[in-house]
Amino acid sequence: MDRLFRLRENHTNARTEILAGITTFIAMAYILIVNPLTLTAGGATGMNFNAVFIATALGAGLVTMAMGFFVNYPIALAPGMGLNAYFAAVVMSSHGAITWQIGLASVFISGIIFIILTITKIRQILLEAVPESIRHAITVGIGLFITIIGFKNSGLLTAMYIGKDPAKPFTAFGSNDWLLQLGNFVENKAVLLTIIGLLIIGILMVMRVQAAILIGIILTTIIGIPMGVTNLASLHNAHWIPQFGDMTVGHLNFAGALHAGLLTIVFTFTFVELFDTFGTLTGTAAKAGLLDKPDAKKKIGQAMLVDAGGVSLGALLGTSTITAFVESAAGVAQGGRTGLTSVTTGILFVLSLFLAPLALIVPGEATAPALIIVGVLMMGAVRGIEWDNMVYAIPAFLTIIMMPLTYSIANGISAGIIFFVVLATANNFAGGKNKVHWMMWILAVLILLRFMFIDLNV
Template sequence: MKNIDDFFKVTEQGSSLKREVVASLTTFVSLSYMLFVVPNILSASGLGKGTVFTALVLASALGSMVMGVLANYPIALAPTLGSASFFAYTVCQGMKINWATALAGVLVASILFVLITIFKLREIVINAIPQDLKYAISAGIGIFIAFIGLQNGKIIVNSDSSLVGLGSFNNPAIWIAVFGLIVTIVLMCLGVPGSIFIGMVLTAIFGILIGQIPLPKEFISTPPSIAPSFGQAVTHLGNVNTVQMGIVVITFLLVTFFDTAGTLIGMTQQAGLTDKDGKIPRIGKALMSDSIGMIISSVFGVSPLGTVVESSSGIAMGGKTGLTAVLVGVWFLIAMFFSPLLTVIPTTVTAPALIIVGVLMASNLAKINWGKFEVALPAFLVVLGMPLTYSISDGLALGMITYPITMLASKRGKEVSPIMYGLFFIFIIYLWIINI
């Protein structure tokens, strides 16, 4: 155990092996819904749900382990719902592109990712973002996470008249989320260690007792084969030779680039891993881990892996090192054989954890210089844009486009770095491409 502690610098980072285990379990439980949601989404592309399930588990396990070992960050990798939806609905259904060719597009984007990471272009961009906007990114992700939690818990629902509205308490599903939220709030206020994880366990038990969560009929199942999708990205590389596929590759590259940038900034700030200047240590290794994870996902046959915001729940439980990410990978592998047990963890059970984590991350709002309008406006658009557009990268775009404008209008244009001016044009192009 001492070797593990030394390798991941667990004690040095102010954590403990027990805390890392609890953090990893909390992260895995928080994102376990993806094991069922992502296969459902990707089935629209023509991929089999069983094949996607196994590919997702293996790719996420390996990607998270790479992040833990290479970058020593408590951040898990998994296919994001945004990338999965773009892959299935826009690329495969909308553009009529075969799923195997789409996977080849992901592989090409992944290789480009590796190249720009080697030349430290991603690192330079992230370090060039002003500190106030970094605080806004972290807070915006927190509010976005809380919004997802409120939706998952059926507390906030769709509304034809006002887009969103309060859910009906006639729906028993909302009782589970409200019960879990109250229990977790009480545990947090009492300072109980592992409050969020304990809250999820008690919420699942409550759901079972009121008959809203069925017990699984079996506990162990054989994972489906990934033979239909494994390696198809490589064999179909020759199909990535059209203007249409060029747009697909660029879009995958931009969406994943900025989603990862935003999530990394938010998670590392939450974990207290940034230095006094707000820069992220070992960011090059974290970005390389993310790039490798994207390659792994394309080869196994699933939409691009990315750093997932649900990692924040484990960080809130004290996870500070790569051991958390490695253990998340282990839980993924175990889940491959015990998938029936995951049916007792619907999104209503994990919803309270996301809401509480959102509160913790929103504390960064206090660090933004609201007294300067030229800073406050772009920061506000980042914070508000992420939940309203349901996208980290889209919310980031709103702030990044506005920042140079407000700074120039305030006669502070010289304080804006050339990279930020470059991002101004890149984000305009990005918004144009994703809305074609």
């Protein structure tokens, strides 16, 4: 294992890597149930729940193991949240014009586009084009994004309606009709369990206990049993053998996609995936100290190629876009530094095909504290931002703040790029010497097109 994953060279060992892989899996395990629920939408999309479950577990397992073996990075991949919701929304809102088979064909094509962009090294140029301060801001922003996920999943953060129309949806933070408030931990046992889990992990980390995050998740899950939050129902009358006969492998309708607004759908998947993956890969790799290595550019290119191939593979298996997961940071925080972490996570995803009821008993209230702690750990990158230089400080701040407030990694990166290009150019006219890479101009144009023609909530 040391020769295959270069453990000693990365100052780690097999035990640490395996524990980190388990931690990442537990933090991501929610996708096994959330993705099928999202894509099937109660039967509205026509997709089969069990088929999507198998595609989710198998796709996440295979692509994550590929990341470990071929790139030696501790980054896990699975069907991405946001893109799966967009996928379901497109199918449901088309009133039959766009079937799930057409949607999967569009996802497959976006994966091919990514492979081409990666082989031609266009995606890798992003590492050189994006200023260091913005790269650090991406890491911090993702940390806050992960924290918001933890708060949201646990009920620690809720929306309170103060307007006149109860049916009016919550559309913005601090709007006139809605306010954000702290969840009720006195009456809501789920919120209380999250706070207990947060204290457990925090205490273990202060005491420098190894595998603090993993132990915290397990202890919180156990404590949740008498509280009635951890649901053991899935263990009764459970189907421990996967129903492979339900799978929808290769059900792609390319002909139908050509007549159903293919360009718009593919462009959306491609654009959002581009920034989400770039942000997650660089942010997680930076946290693991992998971007400081001499072969960082080559490795990021390989990681992007695995990610691109995973997009198309996921579509073939029958699920929406497979992408790098921000929860990979949980494993990195646990000490994961090599591909052994990813291989461990991937194996657990494959095994979850047979142990799904056991894997799914871990409640969101047990993983939420881990995500919040990861946010704390990723905040350290804020020290690398040039706060005294407004050319970098303003774009970096917007990158950070837009991710959690708009619930989108892509929106944060987009804001940072646009403002950097404009401010750096203005400063140059005033006698400054800020280098603006040509790729940044291209990205700025693409971002403007996205703002004009594509749903910004994706």
